[in-house]
Amino acid sequence: MDDILTHLNEAQQEAVKCTDGPIMVIAGPGSGKTRVLTYKVAYLITLGIDPFNILALTFTNKAAREMKERILKLVDNREAGNVWMGTFHSIFARILRIEGHRLGYPSNYSIYDTDDSKSLIKNVINEQNLDIKIYTPGYVLHRISDAKTSLITAEAYNLDTELILQDKSSGRPKTGLLYSIYQRRLFAAAAMDFDDLLLNFYRLLNEFPEVLYKYQTKFKYILVDEYQDTNHAQYKILKKLAANNENICVVGDDAQSIYAFRGANIQNILNFRHDYPDLKTFKLEQNYRSTQTIVNAANNIIANNKEQIFKTIWTHNDHGTRISLMKAATDNEEGTLVANAIFEHKMNRHLKNAAFAILYRTNAQSRAFEEALRKLNIPYRIYGGLSFYKRKEIKDLLAYYRLVINNRDEEALLRIINYPARGIGHTTIDKLIIAADSRHCSLWEIIESLPNRSIDISSATQNKISIFANMIKSFSIQLQQKDAYTLAREIATASGILKELYEDRTPEGVNRYENIEELINAIKNFTERPVVTGNEEDANGNGLGHFMQDVALLTDADTPDKEDPDHVSLMTVHAAKGLEFPYVFIVGLEENLFPSIQSINSRSDLEEERRLFYVALTRAQEKVTLSFAANRYRWGTLTVSEPSRFIGEIDISYIEMPQKVSFYDPAHDMTGRSHDTSASQSSMTARRNLKKISSLDQNTEQKDFESSDLDTLQPGMEVEHERFGRGKVIGVEGNGPNKKATIFFRNVGQKQLLLRFAKLKIL
Secondary structure, eight states, rough: OHHHTTSOOOOHHHHOOOOOOOOOEETTTTSHHHHHHHHHHHHHHHHHHOOGGEEEESOHHHHHHHHHHHHHSSSSSGGGGEEEEEEEHHHHHHHHHHHGGEEEEEOTOOOEEHHHHHHHHHHHHTTTTTTTTEEESHHHHHHHHHHHHHHHHHHTTTTOOHHHHHHHTTTTTHHHHHHHHHHHHHTTTTTEHHHHHHHHHHHHHHHHHHHHHHHHHHHHHEEEEGGGOOHHHHHHHHHHTTTOOOOOEEEEEEEGGOOGGOOOOOOHHHTHHHTTTOOEEEEOOOOOSSOOHHHHHHHHHHTTTTSSSSOBBBBOOOOOOOOOEEEEHHHHHHHHHHHHHHHHHHHTTTGGGEEEEEEEEEEGHHHHHHHHHHHOOOEEEEESSSOOGGGGHHHHHHHHHHHHHOOHHHHHHHHHTTTOOOOOHHHHHHHHHHHHHTTTTTHHHHHTTTTGGGOOOHHHHHHHHHHHHHHHHHHHHHTSSSSSHHHHHHHHHHSHHHHHTTTSSHHHHHHHHHHHHHHHHHHHHHSSSSOOSSSGGTTTTHHHHHHHHHHHHHGGGOOOSOSOSSSEEEHHHHHHTOOOOOEEEOOOOOOOBBBBBGGGTHHHHHHHHHHHHHHTTEEEEEEEEEEEEEEEETEEEEOOBBBHHHTTSOOOGGGOOOOOOOOOOOOOOTTTTTSSTTTHHHHHHHHHHHHHHHHHHHHHSSSSSSOOOOOOOOOOOEEEEEETEEEEEEEOOOOGGOOOEEETTTTTTTEEETTTTTOOOOE
């Protein structure tokens, strides 16, 4: 036991050794949060707590897997693998396979991902003859998701006058009806969406006292990672599960609560002490990740937020270099400056591409950086794009697996009944759907008993449908007899998918075939994993059903990556949460972009944007570079941008200045209206910093460089640029404020400059 604790610092030890009663561990970035959670589980096991009585909830499967592996190394006890550890959704999905029959669900229910849900909603919208441009599937699903995470069922939604009024005001009065039909169709298909896993588990605890008592008794110790990211449903579930003995330990950082758009509620962590008056609180404030400069700058930023649990992050690491600040004329030039800086760092310090990350507020910003990196032949990867398990060929084969496991899965059935093509056309499928609706039964029931149904379908087509149905049924019988890999391979072959893709020898076809091979490899790895024994739901733990449950609950961080790992990472700040890189570029730091224009009208939204910037800063280990553009294209028009107020909140002693910067005044918004000054002590400090920075700017500006009048600029002229040196004008285009020149510079190559911003001297 003591050997375990020696690997922790004093604050971490205190948090680990406290085991009983409600506990909150506030863990700053880079402070060893996951380490504490891991050691706490191991410590409980060394105290003699049965692993089956420990519930540890995380927000990614990857985190759960890594933690379990570490625990097994720390504790010399094979039983340690029996800890109930996983994401909220994966743990609740397991329990629903055991207890879901109480709500009318079979143990082999399907889990619909976002694409499946949108497809079903689209069908429902069309069936109701509603305008899909008004009732977009994305909007309707978002509305339903918000309701479910607030524990509002379809029945309750349609009785809620406020929700009904909101739908009428938005011009979508039928949203409640769509929710009801969507839920009925899910139930008929023996399927749940992601939000149902939370809502239905809560229903089990709320409606069946024996189930609540069973799991309150079973989970004697509950540990929760990233508690600041929990939503209302997760909060209510935890409150019920822990009500019996209150042995609940939550770990998180309110300063890193950045997922309100997904339903996360920062009040869950801020008000935890009110839920449990005898709460014991521990703060992990030592940062092991970043330099002193980065840590101090991050403290500057987060100090401006009012709603927080106050702490001071510190580090024993080196002071490090100052934060660099880059000013670009346009968003395209910003991409070039960042790419050039990465290239220079690589060459001068002999670094790998993987040492660098470019973080932005929105995915749309990636284009300029992609183009600039490609020109320098620097490999990169965009995170948050199309994940492996979302690719068409993968979803096609997975649909076969889903239908074999759950014959009532309507979305899977519609996807593959005629893929590969077997002569079952849209007209036939429409007739089958109408027959199922009129008889109030599932589509599979119609297909399975087709010869006995009076449906206007030719005998030849009926025969094709019967062959398809018999193939699926034959594989369903083998579910409990064969491991996942053997059965998955046989289905891929018998379905005709392997043959179809193998015969497509185009580069795209070869890539799709290789993706299928990668999926089969993943199933092989799953089959060979050790199976935890002793859990009643883990019978045939290496079966295809268990693999499909894992796949349904995967996050982007869990998907296979076949690309070269040595690449620059491009991602939104939201996607970067939990990651770290030696060199981080935080780009697009402009008002109305970061902070977002949607956030500047409310304090709570603005404080979340500031937390987002705090998260971005604290991803860096050695060096941070901030960049912004003086002008940015919006809907094809070049508009003037103001640098972000967040830059001014960093003490200037931590910033290495560019040649010239003009800053946003945080006391005024874009219209010049003054903000509330009674709560603006931090704003005054920021303004002082910005004034100092501006004066530093002027002192470092090259006084002897004078721009020429560029109205007379013509192709062929020799010019000199303040930064790029001497060059020759290749072409001039545009008029007035949009006039541009293409110039070849001897030192940096060809550039296109907007003349109203270019500093050029005609030679």
